[in-house]
Amino acid sequence: MLTSIDVEPEYQAAAREVLTAMKVKPAQARLIGGRALDVLPRLAGGAYDLVFVDGDPEETPEYVTHAIRMLRPGGILIVANALWHDLVPEPARRDEDTVRMRELVRSVRNDDRLTPVLLGAGDGLLVAINRPPTR
Ligand SMILES: C[S@@+](CC[C@H](N)C(=O)[O-])C[C@H]1O[C@@H](n2cnc3c(N)ncnc32)[C@H](O)[C@@H]1O
Numbered sequence: 403m404l405t406s407i408d409v410e411p412e413y414q415a416a417a418r419e420v421l422t423a424m425k426v427k428p429a430q431a432r433l434i435g436g437r438a439l440d441v442l443p444r445l446a447g448g449a450y451d452l453v454f455v456d457g458d459p460e461e462t463p464e465y466v467t468h469a470i471r472m473l474r475p476g477g478i479l480i481v482a483n484a485l486w487h488d489l490v491p492e493p494a495r496r497d498e499d500t501v502r503m504r505e506l507v508r509s510v511r512n513d514d515r516l517t518p519v520l521l522g523a524g525d526g527l528l529v530a531i532n533r534p535p536t537r
Pocket residue numbers: 407408409410413436437438439456457458461
C-alpha cells in the first residue's frame with residue numbers, strides 16, 4: 403500500500419493518473435489531500451516500510467519526526483534535497499534553509515535509532531534505516 407500526502411489537488415490527480423497507467427489498483431494507493439502536518443499525526447506508528455520526505459522545506463524536520471515514529475523496525479527514511487544545492491557541506495553558508503537542512507542531517511546522524519547514509523544523487527538523499535531493537 404502506497405500513501406501519499408499533498409496539499410495540491412491537481413498534483414494528486416496527476417499522481418492518480420500515473421498510478422492508473424501503471425495498473426496500480428485504487429486500493430493499493432491512498433492519496434490524501436491536505437497539509438502534511440495535519441495528516442501525519444493521524445497515520446499509524448510502526449507501520450510503514452519506507453517514508454519519502456519531499457514537501458515544504460520549512461516543515462521537513464517535523465516530517466522527519468513523524469516519519470521515524472511511523473517506520474516499522476528495519477524501515478527506511480529518505481529525505482530529498484539533503485545537500486540543499488550543495489550548501490550543506492559548506493559551514494560558511496548560514497542562510498536559514500541551509501542551516502535547517504544541515505541540522506537535520508546532523509540530528510539524523512546522531513539518532514541512535516537510525517543507521518544513516520548521505521547519498522550525493524541529485525540534490526542529496528539522506529537515507530536512514532530505522533534500526534530493529536537489539537535483543
Ligand atoms: C518539491 S515537490 C516534490 C514532489 C514529488 N516528491 C516529486 O519529486 O515530484 C513538493 C511537493 O510538496 C507539496 N507540498 C508543499 N507543502 C506541503 C504541505 N505543507 N503539505 C503537503 N504537501 C505539501 C507540493 O504541493 C509539492 O507537490
